[in-house]
Amino acid sequence: MDTEQQAMRELLDREAMRCCLARLARGEDRRSAELIRTCWWPNARFDYGVHAGDFETYLAWVVPGTDAIKDTQHILGQSHIELAGNMARAETHVLSYHRVDMGSGDRDTCIGGRYLDTFERRGTEWRIIDRVLLYDFEQEWGEAADWSRGVMGYPFSDQHFPGRAKGDFSETWFEGNWFDGGKP
Template sequence: MAFDLEAEVRDLAARRDIHDCLCRYMRGQDRLDPVLHRSAFHDDAWVDCGLMNGSADAFVAFAQGFLGDIEGSQHIIGQVQLTVNGDAASGEVYFFAWHRLHEEGVPTDLLVAGRYIDEYACRGGDWRIVRRRELVDWAKSTPAADQFLKDNALPMGARRGADFSETRNWPV
């Protein structure tokens, strides 16, 4: 069997571009950037996150509203298993997510771990999600315990364009 360098490069480029799509998705959620969040989906995409299912536009509006109503979140990508077949691909993406809520006035951390079961398509050279179902493997809610951060005045992340990664306000 001969090695097909061109096919290998196409496969690697697809994996790179799908990973970039996944990163846009996560960053768009955490920084409350609906345009970036939406850029992870093709126009006809369908999403089922358990709390809602529907179009990409409906999902992004739902997720941005839910996440915008809480104090903060961080979504982390774990292992990613992809199968690429030409201009189509499927994948299983592990994730871990932290959400800062207030339950009865008490700062609470909701930790969720699960997987995204995805279908992707490359259209016009652009890899994006066309189908996504979120599966939750476990979740835990616990009172917040981050006084260390406040006591030591550590730089904190921000949202809606105020994060250092977006402002890059370096000290003079």
């Protein structure tokens, strides 16, 4: 393989891993076992410091998730990826928001950290074979916003604006023939 072909292969491999990371964050936020399974090899392991084990242990922890954690959002930052044949290591910055039922009302929290992922390519597909989560900070943001009042003093004009707190409009937004001018 010449230098240009090698560079293109590496570019495509890195993009496949970034897509895997984004799909996983989307799956975790929706507690979708179907999406999450497309990101991990069945024999994968994880260690989040507060919980560790094999992939099935991870999946049972995330889906359906604890009732106390009502809503999450994972925002991914830059990924530093080092390739080595069919293996790769990636460090990806993450901010994760959580709305937590504390028994006396909902609280909003944010965790900042980094995923240390070992990826493995099997055939043409890259998936996670091992993940460690490093924590850089945790911040309690206080009492959760009351979505029935809108935001910043402005009421919502429709029920879908508060995101997953009232269902997930993005799921229906992607359905239909939107590329042909249809609406969800």
